[in-house]
Amino acid sequence: MITVKAPGKLYIAGEYAVLEQNCPAILVAVNEFVRVSIAKSKGSQGLIHSKQYSQDSIHWIRKGNQMVIDNRDNPFEYILSAIKYTEAYCLEQDVQMSLYDLHVNSDLDSADGKKYGLGSSAAVTVATVKAILEFYGLKVSNDLIFKLSAISHYSVQGNGSAGDIAASVYGGWLAYQTFDKAWLKDELSHHSLSYVLNEAWPGLRVQLLTPPKGMKLVIGWSQTPASTSQLVDKTNAKKKFIKSAYEEFLQNSRNCVLKMIQGFSESNIALIQNQIRFNRQLLKEFASLNNIAIEIPRLTKLINIAEQFDGAAKTSGAGNGDCGIVIANDETKIKQLKELWRENGILPLNFRVHSIAK
Incomplete structure (x- = not known):
């Protein structure tokens, strides 16, 4: 059994503007976590289980006469996306796939299930990516975890800066500037995932900050x-x-x-x-x-x-x-x-x- 964790985050400054290029924000990682445990499945089926998310609500809107489900607040969508992209990367590294059980446990909600706003979808994405990479024994770096998590998260959410992903990966106090989303989308359509993960992403900047003494x-x-x-x-x-x-x-x-x-x-x-x-x-x-x-x-x-x-x-x-x-x-x-x-x-x-x- 392998267990990893990813912290939640809080924005300190720069909200909304951080969605655009060259507009920094400051975030902080906090000591509340999403934990993901992974182990080889004993039977013929794999399992994804979360105590917190089993009763999650589904939001939907009406587009004309069509009902459209909005899954962006459903953590399972982020878990599945993280699995999809991380396994795609593993396959490109010639890793043999196997069945596993994934158990998710989160501190990022209150006792009655309400979200604090600590970036639970980002943290569960990061923790899932970390768990799968470790399960398959691949060499990892924070930059690799960030990029895989950012791609996985953005494919579900469709907006956002990935600042919460950065806080969950790098921790502490940090200044963050987002990457060029149009560039990333184009690169992913023309190159392998491994190639894109090894590229420098235009606009992306993560700077760790040291808080003043007494603050x-x-x-x-x-x-x-x-x-x-x-x-x-x-x-x-x-x-x-x-x-x-x-x-x-x-x-x-x-x-x-x-x-x-x-x-x-x-x-x-x-x-x-x-x-x-x-x-x-x-x-x-x-x-x-x-x-x-x-x-x-x-x-x-x-x-x-x-x-x-x-x-x-x-x-x-x-x-x-x-x-x-x-x-x-x-x-x-x-x-x-x-x-x-x-x-x-x-x-x-x-x-x-x-x-x-x-």
Whole structure:
């Protein structure tokens, strides 16, 4: 029996803009995991089992008279996609295929099954890829795991930056810029998977960051789950109608995140906090342009309470629920902050940053 794990993630800054080329975001991996165990099957059938996902709901929409199932929130779709692409790579390495049982166990949901917004689909993809590569005894690197996972995830989701994949693979604090999706699609149609995995991907950048001493990450959960893929769909549909405003948002987000990265390199907590506040305002304006709710009332309450205790706070990820994050320092009264959160229906999450040995 082989067991591997992949951590969840939280976005710190740069959401939505990170979907585009040359627009960085900052993410952090947290110490909640998806674990995948794999073992050779004893019988004539293989098994894929998950305790958490066996009762998962299926979303669907109507296109004309046709019912269309949206499987992007169904973790089994990501598991199956990860198996498909990882086995395709293994076959190109002349590996003999065999039957196996795959067991998935996740910390990334609450006790009653609600998602925290920690990137469970990305983590389950990464863990599945890692498990299969190890099962077949192939030499692996983080770059190989990232690229295989990104291809697998994108083939299901159809949008997104793969920043959550990067956080699950590389761990810690990181700055991330996405790759050229059109280039990747074209390369996969003209070359073998192994060839594409060995190429440099245009635009892709992963930079590990060292947090300043005394900087603390505080996480609060709104107790309302959200669907990233559906929110991204809405903003993608609106882009062409708000072209100049969208371009301005991208430039402002890029400048904001670059200043935040500078704050990490200079160990300047105040600079990081200022850019967190600026990024919050950018996202609020972006939400207004797109007629979407990123900062729901409970997240606004989370942020306002954090600011009372001199913490710099904003939504994390696509918003419309899930988590908010606070960048705090030694002066921030975190205990009192969390008590006030609880009084207002906000659940503090005592997660820590998870670094991965290189």
